[in-house]
Amino acid sequence: MPKRIAIVGGGYVGARLAKSLDDTAEVTLIEPRSHFVHAPAMIRAVVDPALLDRALIPYDRLLRNGRLLRARASAIDEGGVTLEDGERVEADYIVVGTGSSYALPFKPMGDDIEGLRRANHRVHDQLRAARTIGIVGAGAVGTELAGEIAHAMPDRKITLISAHGRLFPDLPEKFGNALAAKLQEAGVTLIFGQRARNLQSLTEPYTGSLTLSDGTGHDFDLIFPVLGSRANSDLVDRLPGAQKTTANRIKVDPWLRPSSLPNVLAAGDVADPGDNMTIVAASRQLPWLESALKGLMAGKRLDAMKPYRPWGPRAPILVPLGPRRGNSFLVWFTAGDFLTRKMKGEDLFLKRYHKLLNRA
Numbered sequence: 019m020p021k022r023i024a025i026v027g028g029g030y031v032g033a034r035l036a037k038s039l040d041d042t043a044e045v046t047l048i049e050p051r052s053h054f055v056h057a058p059a060m061i062r063a064v065v066d067p068a069l070l071d072r073a074l075i076p077y078d079r080l081l082r083n084g085r086l087l088r089a090r091a092s093a094i095d096e097g098g099v100t101l102e103d104g105e106r107v108e109a110d111y112i113v114v115g116t117g118s119s120y121a122l123p124f125k126p127m128g129d130d131i132e133g134l135r136r137a138n139h140r141v142h143d144q145l146r147a148a149r150t151i152g153i154v155g156a157g158a159v160g161t162e163l164a165g166e167i168a169h170a171m172p173d174r175k176i177t178l179i180s181a182h183g184r185l186f187p188d189l190p191e192k193f194g195n196a197l198a199a200k201l202q203e204a205g206v207t208l209i210f211g212q213r214a215r216n217l218q219s220l221t222e223p224y225t226g227s228l229t230l231s232d233g234t235g236h237d238f239d240l241i242f243p244v245l246g247s248r249a250n251s252d253l254v255d256r257l258p259g260a261q262k263t264t265a266n267r268i269k270v271d272p273w274l275r276p277s278s279l280p281n282v283l284a285a286g287d288v289a290d291p292g293d294n295m296t297i298v299a300a301s302r303q304l305p306w307l308e309s310a311l312k313g314l315m316a317g318k319r320l321d322a323m324k325p326y327r328p329w330g331p332r333a334p335i336l337v338p339l340g341p342r343r344g345n346s347f348l349v350w351f352t353a354g355d356f357l358t359r360k361m362k363g364e365d366l367f368l369k370r371y372h373k374l375l376n377r378a
């Protein structure tokens with residue numbers, strides 16, 4: 019009898035894992051959204067809404083054998099998953115990949131794909147009408163957004179505000195400095211070491227003024243709050259022994275277990291094994307997860323298997339500034355415009371994720 023695996027959440031972890039186990043286990047993927055949301059393309063979609071149709075990919079062709087349940091899980095226990103409507107999905111193993119939430123128009127609120135489309139169009143129209151743009155938060159999303167707007171709308175006055183002393187403070191100085199120089203060359207003003215004291219919204223762009231920690235005031239036609247992801251951890255939070263770390267994530271042990279339940283694993287943004295909240299981290303966790311589940315199905319004990327080893331904070335990252343420019347930190351070296359464009363900037367991995375979801 020094939021083992022039953024319930025996967026909660028069909029993001030980068032859930033969709034890929036479900037497909038890779040589709041032939042070896044009885045897979046049930048629980049996902050309330052109609053479409054997979056390819057986050058890296060959602061940044062450029064703000065300046066080019068035509069990208070939306072490729073960034074939002076229908077789930078319906080993902081699995082050949084397994085079940086895709088368009089539903090939200092409301093509880094997990096050792097025997098399976100309970101859905102919001104009370105239905106039960108019995109399972110031998112459960113993998114939680116409920117990911118994280120982010121401000122509009124980059125990720126949907128809950129499962130509202132139509133709401134995400136509307137937000138994209140609204141913000142694009144606001145952006146077209148805006149002359150001055152403030153971006154609060156200079157992580158990868160804020161930095162890329164500044165680069166995309168500067169590329170597509172070079173006459174806009176863009177200000178990127180960071181609480182840190184430089185871009186990407188955890189990575190070699192050369193990397194952040196190269197990106198900063200390219201943004202400045204494109205006319206972007208960078209403000210470092212300042213926090214916005216009076217953000218009116220953390221969840222969507224708005225028109226207003228910002229007071230920074232040095233007391234200065236700045237008016238903007240459009241302010242983008244891009245302050246990072248927050249994990250969707252409610253389901254795992256309630257499991258015995260679960261512990262929260264930062265950004266609402268749940269600590270996992272070296273075998274990606276978030277609780278004392280031996281058959282529940284968690285990966286991606288919701289789980290904190292010492293990796294950042296990135297697709298790059300999920301991509302390292304996936305092969306481990308896949309072979310651990312195959313080992314479990316073959317009767318091995320999880321803690322007799324090799325533990326997962328995280329990237330840690332110095333993981334690779336590719337930061338395009340529009341389709342042509344950018345820099346990448348590739349652990350052993352940093353790359354400039356050409357490699358960043360070829361690896362990510364041109365296509366934003368769209369082909370790879372269309373292939374995953376069995377779309378032409």
Ligand SMILES: Cc1cc2nc3c(=O)[nH]c(=O)nc-3n(C[C@H](O)[C@H](O)[C@H](O)COP(=O)(O)OP(=O)(O)OC[C@H]3O[C@@H](n4cnc5c(N)ncnc54)[C@H](O)[C@@H]3O)c2cc1C
Nearest residue numbers: 027029030031057058091116117118286287295296297298
């Ligand atoms: C704008 C943006 C751009 C990004 N670009 C990059 C990039 O270029 N490179 C990179 O490495 N990282 C990037 N990231 C980070 C990346 O998107 C995340 O690390 C990634 O989405 C995490 O994948 P995941 O599978 O853990 O969760 P998610 O992709 O968040 O997917 C979680 C899924 O779980 C579902 N779910 C939630 N709760 C439930 C529930 N109760 N029941 C059932 N299903 C549920 C959701 O509907 C969702 O489909 C970006 C993030 C943003 C916001």
